[in-house]
Amino acid sequence: MNFDETKDRVGTFSAKFDAMQTFAGVPAEDGIAMWVADMDFSAADCVLDILREQADHGYLGYPGPAASVSDAIAGWMKAAHDWDVDPDWISYSHGVVAGFGMALEAFSDPGDDIILFTPVYHAFFKKAAAKRRGVVQSEMVLKDGRYFMDFDTLETQLTGREKIAVLCSPHNPGGRLWSAEEIRELAAFCQKHDLLLLSDEIHMDLAFPDAKHVPTAIAAPDAIDRLVVITAASKGFNLAGGETGFMIVPDPALREKLAPVQLEYGGTPNRFGMLMTRAAFTGGQDWSEAVRAYLADNFALWRDRISAIPGISVMDMPSTYLTWVDFAGTGMSPEETERRIRQDARIAQSPGADFGKGGENFHRFNIAMPRPRLIEAIERMEKAFGDLQ
Numbered sequence: 001m002n003f004d005e006t007k008d009r010v011g012t013f014s015a016k017f018d019a020m021q022t023f024a025g026v027p028a029e030d031g032i033a034m035w036v037a038d039m040d041f042s043a044a045d046c047v048l049d050i051l052r053e054q055a056d057h058g059y060l061g062y063p064g065p066a067a068s069v070s071d072a073i074a075g076w077m078k079a080a081h082d083w084d085v086d087p088d089w090i091s092y093s094h095g096v097v098a099g100f101g102m103a104l105e106a107f108s109d110p111g112d113d114i115i116l117f118t119p120v121y122h123a124f125f126k127k128a129a130a131k132r133r134g135v136v137q138s139e140m141v142l143k144d145g146r147y148f149m150d151f152d153t154l155e156t157q158l159t160g161r162e163k164i165a166v167l168c169s170p171h172n173p174g175g176r177l178w179s180a181e182e183i184r185e186l187a188a189f190c191q192k193h194d195l196l197l198l199s200d201e202i203h204m205d206l207a208f209p210d211a212k213h214v215p216t217a218i219a220a221p222d223a224i225d226r227l228v229v230i231t232a233a234s235k236g237f238n239l240a241g242g243e244t245g246f247m248i249v250p251d252p253a254l255r256e257k258l259a260p261v262q263l264e265y266g267g268t269p270n271r272f273g274m275l276m277t278r279a280a281f282t283g284g285q286d287w288s289e290a291v292r293a294y295l296a297d298n299f300a301l302w303r304d305r306i307s308a309i310p311g312i313s314v315m316d317m318p319s320t321y322l323t324w325v326d327f328a329g330t331g332m333s334p335e336e337t338e339r340r341i342r343q344d345a346r347i348a349q350s351p352g353a354d355f356g357k358g359g360e361n362f363h364r365f366n367i368a369m370p371r372p373r374l375i376e377a378i379e380r381m382e383k384a385f386g387d388l389q
């Protein structure tokens, strides 16, 4: 595990690098990719070993049965998150966003609304639009540099068409870990308004060393009959190319509703994603601890140096690598801050406006990269905004 090692990803069929010029106008050759949410680190040896084994064997037929993967997931959920998951509650999706779409299809109809706590992961908006579901944007409130859900204002926004409330836990962007109490408050809101609680916990394995992710099912056991969890090993273990997610649905009636959608989209994503998930959850504990410690140190460095630039403030965070940076204090327009980031610093970031209401003056930066490259990114930002010093 040498996270400081820098490997060139350009030309390796990497969306983050090979689509960077098209997305941000930043040439991959001398740009720094801080947009797509994967890490510039090699996966754990246990994961790479299973892929080598497959290649050496050479037979790449249909995979299955999934039971050994579900057992590994249940084992990890207990060991890492203290959640007793029955393997029968687990089903699979071609990534978590696909699972999100499947949940929309199973538990709402076209014309219904879903509630998103914004700013939040942009793909939720796109998937809702593709499925012809409306979005109620419940803008979170910033207090002491942290986001809070605002149920009082949300009450006034409801139209009666809402069917699903989406929790992003840990939150993307900004890595907010929701407390058990906050999750219970959301669960009570869902109970009151008869909403499905759709909990995206894909970042569950990225809490920094002193922090802890609380699974929604543990925080709000009374809401278990309205809970659908969508998650994966892909963020915590850097396996996004495996395009494999899973859904945990403890309630049998909800599982029954999901079953026809599952049938339509297919129950086993692919051989490699399934095997990587199993390998990570059975042998990846040390790698997981090491990467989280490395990310925490990366974050502290990034936060301290970038927040020292007058007018720019990095939101403090206890998990993930998706930092959320507020440029409002610069007095510049989002277009100008983006121009400086992309053209002057040659960094591809994600514009905050893509994350919905409240994101307009922010940009999101992925800091999961070898430290020497992160330091280079910091220096470029300091130079691009040098006139503010």
Ligand SMILES: Cc1ncc(COP(=O)(O)O)c(C=O)c1O
Binding pocket: 037, 094, 095, 096, 097, 098, 121, 168, 172, 200, 202, 232, 234, 240, 243, 244, 245
């Ligand atoms: C909250 C959240 N859900 C889902 C995804 C993507 O999941 P997948 O690649 O498995 O579709 C991401 C990726 O950044 C994410 O942040």
